[in-house]
Amino acid sequence: MTKSNTAQLHDRLRACRQPFDKVPLVDVAGLIDGSDPGSVAKEIRWALANVGFMYIKNHGVPGELVEKTFVQARSFFEQPVEEKMKLHISNSGVALRGYIEYFGENTDPSKTKDLKEGFDIGPERPTIEGPFFGPNQWPATLPGFRMTVFTYHEAMKKLSIKLLSGIALSLDLPMDFFEPRMKRPITIQRLLHYPPQTGFVDDKMIGIGAHTDYGNLTILAQDSVGGLQVMNREGIWVEGNPIPGAFVINIGDLIQKLTNDRYIANLHRVINASGCGRYSLPFFVDADYDAVFAPLESCVSADSPARYQPICCGAHKFARFVQSFPHLQKTSGPR
Ligand SMILES: O=C(O)CCC(=O)C(=O)O
Numbered sequence: 001m002t003k004s005n006t007a008q009l010h011d012r013l014r015a016c017r018q019p020f021d022k023v024p025l026v027d028v029a030g031l032i033d034g035s036d037p038g039s040v041a042k043e044i045r046w047a048l049a050n051v052g053f054m055y056i057k058n059h060g061v062p063g064e065l066v067e068k069t070f071v072q073a074r075s076f077f078e079q080p081v082e083e084k085m086k087l088h089i090s091n092s093g094v095a096l097r098g099y100i101e102y103f104g105e106n107t108d109p110s111k112t113k114d115l116k117e118g119f120d121i122g123p124e125r126p127t128i129e130g131p132f133f134g135p136n137q138w139p140a141t142l143p144g145f146r147m148t149v150f151t152y153h154e155a156m157k158k159l160s161i162k163l164l165s166g167i168a169l170s171l172d173l174p175m176d177f178f179e180p181r182m183k184r185p186i187t188i189q190r191l192l193h194y195p196p197q198t199g200f201v202d203d204k205m206i207g208i209g210a211h212t213d214y215g216n217l218t219i220l221a222q223d224s225v226g227g228l229q230v231m232n233r234e235g236i237w238v239e240g241n242p243i244p245g246a247f248v249i250n251i252g253d254l255i256q257k258l259t260n261d262r263y264i265a266n267l268h269r270v271i272n273a274s275g276c277g278r279y280s281l282p283f284f285v286d287a288d289y290d291a292v293f294a295p296l297e298s299c300v301s302a303d304s305p306a307r308y309q310p311i312c313c314g315a316h317k318f319a320r321f322v323q324s325f326p327h328l329q330k331t332s333g334p335r
């Protein structure tokens with residue numbers, strides 16, 4: 001089945017969605033400063049029900065911190081490959097921290113190879129405790145890298161909790177709905193570098209293959225290069241080009257399941273045909289490893305019966321990584 005058929009089939013099965021030809025921009029100031037969360041929640045509701053993506057502005061994260069993190073990401077990827085491979089993600093076992101080389105993760109594994117390299121960090125732990133929790137692998141020779149990237153991770157975590165409170169409100173839930181499931185949440189701060197693809201672009205090898213994100217919420221900063229594409233309801237790829245100062249937000253599988261498809265984890269991909277390198281900083285927030293996600297009562301009715309069995313957050317996410325990380329297919333399971 002082609003991707004476009006998949007999108008159309010989804011829509012036949014699911015709530016009526018409005019068409020879109022661009023990703024909506026939501027001013028979240030009223031949610032961040034608490035002055036008008038209700039109006040922001042209304043805009044979030046439209047965006048997540050129809051697009052699954054939105055840009056946000058006035059989010060309160062200083063532009064300087066974002067810029068400093070991009071500078072560190074560039075210096076990391078400019079290192080010789082042997083240096084980067086010393087921090088390879090396979091060193092960290094199931095904690096999944098460190099460097100991912102070109103084609104070391106194939107996000108749409110049956111169709112495309114990912115022409116990107118990445119670096120993942122998460123909550124700091126002294127030893128490998130299980131999937132997604134363990135020590136970070138920090139480069140020894142890049143001054144300021146650790147402090148900047150970790151500070152950025154913390155700023156994203158704080159913002160994600162605010163955004164999740166707005167999402168809860170948009171579903172008529174208490175604003176602290178997600179908090180009991182987020183005592184020790186899985187979070188990943190990723191740095192990505194996409195080299196340019198010049199001339200003919202082989203559709204079997206693109207920056208990142210078409211996929212939905214695995215968890216709750218993604219906050220993406222991208223540089224000025226562009227290349228992100230989001231699938232609309234007609235199966236057409238819509239550009240998610242950078243807006244200065246704005247983040248791109250999208251929800252993942254867990255919120256789609258929680259809302260029984262009211263909100264969509266939408267397909268997206270990256271093709272960098274710009275002629276120069278592209279850098280991006282996705283932050284992924286999920287929930288506690290053992291948190292269970294099942295359709296909310298308020299999203300289930302006689303006309304819209306539950307479409308999902310309860311699933312465990314961490315097990316779902318780890319299983320998706322096993323599909324996309326070739327190195328995990330050579331090792332044993334999560335626990
Ligand atoms: O780099 C981007 O713009 C998107 C990255 C992405 O979709 C992901 O890492 O899940």
Ligand SMILES: [Fe+2]
Pocket residue numbers: 211212213268
């Ligand atoms: Fe993604």
